[in-house]
Amino acid sequence: MLSGRKETLKFDEIGEFGFIESIKNECITTLKDVIKGIGDDCAVFGPYSGRVLLFTTDMLVEDIHFVKAKITPYQLGWKSIAVNLSDIAAMGGRPLILLISLAIPSEMDVEIIQDLYKGMKDICEHYKVNIVGGDTVASPDKLVINVSLIGDAKENEVLYRSGARAGDSIYLTGNIGDSFAGLKILKKEISPSEPIASHFIKIHNEPKPLIETGMAIAASGFANAMIDVSDGLLSDLGHICKESDVGAILFRSKVPLSSELKLLASREKFNPLKLALSGGEDYILLLTVPQINIKDFEIVCKDKGLLPLYLIGKIVEGKGIKMVNDDGSLEEIDIKGFNHFSPSLL
């Protein structure tokens, strides 16, 4: 037996995805009712009375996910729940009830917590979700918010990351990049004048999860796979490819960018597509639809008012994501997501 040198790896050397990968297979499911454990936007279990339950959680830590000076308490409350709602939207589900855990520095003004809570209450009212409890504890210094949310969906309608098949078309339900531009403005990496700055900051701080859109897509029965764009288009499309064991091709000219972003990019001299592809927190939906369903799907979406809808690429056999340039040439893409282990707000 070799007496090897003891490794003392630090957590940021393996990162979130490395850690999850290392434990994923050990979370043995002893219960037949667990339909999906680790590896999607939500866990799925049931069925109960013909429906499955969706279960998701997100933690926001001060100075990692937010900086007090750059988001109002109201917006922070709103956003901490919005990111969870978006996970339910990504499965095609309906949000039902949630629990809020708060770790609060003792010296924090009560008013901040009340405003935070008002943002939470308003988004819950808007999306008809109930706050049914939580845990409120002290924190030595940083504010920490954890939300855990239960939703449900019809058993046969749930959309997983793993459902994509070669030949599927890839759709986005909105523009990408605006949120990341807002983050760059908050970080003072770019400094446009008002009201442009506020426009992008608001998109970053007050995401609107697409619950109705997700439910309508799931109910249509035409899609194969879905995810919300939280880590960034490339990273999230990468999740779909990995879970579905497929590759993808993106059409460079079809990636939807807002006119505001294009204008900002031309003024501030950056490549808006590059920013949009590597950014995150768009909280729109990314889905794949088999070729045979495309016509019907687009008609249904139009009827239900689910536009905009952008066809941005194709699922293919193999691995990895390639980009089709305007001249028809293919380019391999290095997937770089939005990694909170490289604190992006500091």
Next chain:
Amino acid sequence: MLSGRKETLKFDEIGEFGFIESIKNECITTLKDVIKGIGDDCAVFGPYSGRVLLFTTDMLVEDIHFVKAKITPYQLGWKSIAVNLSDIAAMGGRPLILLISLAIPSEMDVEIIQDLYKGMKDICEHYKVNIVGGDTVASPDKLVINVSLIGDAKENEVLYRSGARAGDSIYLTGNIGDSFAGLKILKKEISPSEPIASHFIKIHNEPKPLIETGMAIAASGFANAMIDVSDGLLSDLGHICKESDVGAILFRSKVPLSSELKLLASREKFNPLKLALSGGEDYILLLTVPQINIKDFEIVCKDKGLLPLYLIGKIVEGKGIKMVNDDGSLEEIDIKGFNHFSPSLL
């Protein structure tokens, strides 16, 4: 309209319970399926296929709820899930699935997280609970753990804090105070020799939630109300009294203390009852049983091997908790719980 002086209350001036009280009535339940929101050990919703779902969460923050030097990573993992399981036990439920959120300092050794996770995995296997996902994020300095857990129970068996009625007998399912003695040893407030110190520390760091006991009590149909002793006997009995709008009388000589605690107290010269009443984290069950059911209840408990079971008092009309002394005199008690806003481990 008066233009009053703006108050700038700090969070620790109103505390956890004050904050919850202030928001409790605003968490409007728009969904008919929410049977119980804020105010019990778990939220209760459904029914689904004749069963209700139980939903609970707990957050543990480094240097508030634990100090790295005083608990092993394995124990911390075990305990962070045990406290949630105990909330399910308190409703008479069965735990099913859970999500784990971890905020991890980047510089933390991966080995610590792996040991933490091993403790989590072991308790989950022991209680047949599935880890179905979570969120792993960076933290600027402190380790933060949030667990959210779903369980279920038969709709007509769930035991609430609000079910106690005047005339009920009050039972405890085990000794109290040992965990708090362990905490005092960890804090070096008392310093017994080994193996005594380790005995109490182990009880504090490795609680064993009473899932089987809780389920058997609920299934018996004989109890009116139940809670787990996490904040401390007086505080938790106070929760039952408040939610049930009743008072309580405790029999001083009947409060169960372990022989180890009594021995420790005589050596270290403290009042073991006082310590036991004000301490917390016992994670045994406190329940009330109507007079008419007592005989049958005790027989069922004996048959099912649910001993020990201690009759420690009575629910009465009115408010507050009184203590019957050995000489028959009544003493009013000031409820002092275990308040994490007065960081107890530092």
